[in-house]
Amino acid sequence: MPSALPEGDPVPTDGSLPPSALAELGARPFAFYVHVPFCRVRCGYCDFNTYTAEELGPGVSRTSYADQAVAEVRLARRVLGERDLPVDTVFLGGGTPTLLPPEDLGRLLRAIDDEFGLAPGAEVTTEANPDSVDLAYLERLREAGYTRVSFGVQSAVPHVLAVLDRTHDPLRVPGVVEAARAAGFDPAGGGSISLDLIYGTPGESNDDWETTLEAALACAPDHVSAYSLIVEDGTALARRVRRGELPMPDDDDLADKYVQADERLVGAGLGWYEVSNWARDDAARCRHNLGYWAGADWWGIGPGAHSHVGGVRWWNVKHPAAYAGRLVDGVTPAHAREVLDAGTRRLERVLLEVRLRSGLPVDVLDEAGRAALPGLVADGLVEDRTDRVVLTLRGRLLADGVVHRLLT
Numbered sequence: 001m002p003s004a005l006p007e008g009d010p011v012p013t014d015g016s017l018p019p020s021a022l023a024e025l026g027a028r029p030f031a032f033y034v035h036v037p038f039c040r041v042r043c044g045y046c047d048f049n050t051y052t053a054e055e056l057g058p059g060v061s062r063t064s065y066a067d068q069a070v071a072e073v074r075l076a077r078r079v080l081g082e083r084d085l086p087v088d089t090v091f092l093g094g095g096t097p098t099l100l101p102p103e104d105l106g107r108l109l110r111a112i113d114d115e116f117g118l119a120p121g122a123e124v125t126t127e128a129n130p131d132s133v134d135l136a137y138l139e140r141l142r143e144a145g146y147t148r149v150s151f152g153v154q155s156a157v158p159h160v161l162a163v164l165d166r167t168h169d170p171l172r173v174p175g176v177v178e179a180a181r182a183a184g185f186d187p188a189g190g191g192s193i194s195l196d197l198i199y200g201t202p203g204e205s206n207d208d209w210e211t212t213l214e215a216a217l218a219c220a221p222d223h224v225s226a227y228s229l230i231v232e233d234g235t236a237l238a239r240r241v242r243r244g245e246l247p248m249p250d251d252d253d254l255a256d257k258y259v260q261a262d263e264r265l266v267g268a269g270l271g272w273y274e275v276s277n278w279a280r281d282d283a284a285r286c287r288h289n290l291g292y293w294a295g296a297d298w299w300g301i302g303p304g305a306h307s308h309v310g311g312v313r314w315w316n317v318k319h320p321a322a323y324a325g326r327l328v329d330g331v332t333p334a335h336a337r338e339v340l341d342a343g344t345r346r347l348e349r350v351l352l353e354v355r356l357r358s359g360l361p362v363d364v365l366d367e368a369g370r371a372a373l374p375g376l377v378a379d380g381l382v383e384d385r386t387d388r389v390v391l392t393l394r395g396r397l398l399a400d401g402v403v404h405r406l407l408t
Contacts (some may be wrong), residue, residue, distance in 0.1 A: 005304065005318050008336030015079045015146040015332030018339065021310030025080060028296045029088040031288055032076075032112055034069055035302030037099040037320055038062050041134075044165035044236035045198075045229060049304035049318055050095045057180035060320045066104035069301050077115040079332075079351050080309070082304045087112055088296075089288035092126040098133050098141075106144030110303075111260045113145075121270040123147055127196075132175045133187035138183035142191065148286075149185045150225075157208045160201045165236065169295040170215065177219040187222065192284050194223035199257040202246040203227050209257050210217065213264045218219045222271055222284035226261045228254045255397050257405065262393065273357045275396050294351045295345070303333075311340045351403050359388035369406040376402060 005381060021143040039050045053062075064395040090112060097105060118124075125148040126141065133141075138149070155161050156169050156170040177193060182251045192331065194231040199209050218226060229249050231238050240246045262272065270278035274293060306315045314337030317323050326333040341349070346364065353360040362370060373389065376382045381395035381402050395402050 005315055005335055008314070009339045011314055011332055011334040011337050013188050013331040015075060015334055017309060017312055018081060019313075020199070021112060021312040021339075022081065024310030025083060025085060026296065028294075029115075029287075029291050030085050031089040031091070031291050031296060031298040032073070032087055033288075033298055033300045033307075034090070034092045034096040034097070034108060035300065035305040036065070036092060036100060038065070038095050038099045040096065040099065041165065041167050043235075044163075044240070045201075045232070047232035047235050047304055048095065052319065057321060060324065062100060064324070066100065066107050067321070068261060068324050068327050069108050072301045072333060073108070073111045073115055075327075075332065076132075076301075080299075084117075086117045087122060088119045089123045089291060090125070091288040094127055096129050096132055097126045098128040098137065098313050101139035102144060105141060105146070118145075118331075125150055125194075125286070125288060127152060127399060129168055130173050133179070135179040135182060138180050138185065142184040142189070143363070147191040148194065150196060150223075150286075151180075153195045153212075153216060153312050154198045155201065155208070156205070157204070160204045160208055160212075160323055163201050163237075163245040165199065173215065174219055177221065187283070192222040193219075194225065194286065195219065195221045196227045197224065197261075198229050199226060199261065200249040200254045202241075202249065202335055206256065206260065209260060210264075213261060217264065217268045221280075222280045223277070223286065224264075224265055227276050228258065259393070262396075271357070272396075275355045275391070275399055290356075293356055295349055307334075311345055313338050313340060347407060350406055354391065354403055354406065355399055357384075357390070359385075359390035361388055362386065365389070365406060368408070372405045376405060 035049070037050050042050065042052055090109060092105065105126060112118065124146045127148055127150045129152050135218055147383060152175065153173055154164055154166055156173070158170065161170065180193050185193050197212060231241055231248060237246070265278045266272070270280055272278050273285050274289070277286065277289070297309045298307060299309070300314065300316065303320045304316055304318045306313065309340050313332045316333040317326060317335045323333045348358060349364055350369070362373070373382065377384045380392055381398060383392060385391040389406070391399060393400065
């Protein structure tokens, strides 16, 4: 959810989609993403479309946000028509969704269920900061129908968290994970728990990263995401790097820490299923994100949220005040859109599916892409297979380069 919105084509005021997009509905899983753009503190590395209370300005309040999101769910129903379209996954991201009361998050989920219906066994995830929930909150969330919680841990080392401007106490993480488990967010309760980690923060040593990995694994999560730090333009972190206060993350250091993470996570029984994601078993994989990587359809709710249906991608206006105003006026909050041609859709399929453990079917590649495969195998970047392109560990470290060779 980058803070700068791309340009695109105009969107009809009623949000209507081309018949070609609607014709594809139901051919792939359908999902909702709900962006909750509120944070207590802005993290220095984050360029997501988020706002602290002081940045919201007049006329915008967290207390009215659930009503606005529900209004967009109803708009989605009008735009997509009355066809049967059960929702396979719902994902609340941010920001910090759990700054809203659990009753508001429950109301959002009920609106999706009322308008579309949740598919049997639907996966319903919310992100949460470790200091934004307790046992009582998590119990109410589980009762409301949420099945999965993803905690933004990032690091277990205080000086690393300080560079990231993260304010939670790392010593609180084991307790909040245990609270989530007690509330039913684990396989025994029909749910699952994920931890998000970041590596490569300036000043983070290999020992620091090992401390974080050990702390994360001690919590026995069902799923771990580990992302390399990216210094995004316009962030406080980027300004500190530009002024020479902090070094830019080093590519060799990032590669070493990725290998370190893979060894530790795999050794603890979590297998990789996407370049930056590991799960204890197939049931613990994030089905919502798998939908993104596999080209599924989803409607993005909230300011700046992106959507994709049948080869049409659109994105909402950025600021919560503008978003609320559009919905009050009864018009779509979409800012702009693009219709993806067949070539772009194939390119994006290669870009995304090659990152998966299941790999990319070889027949998706054109002649030049297939001709590149022997060289990629010889270089130890992909497995020696005839049916699918599957990255080796070395290939995961150089995934962007692999994609470039497959597409040029």
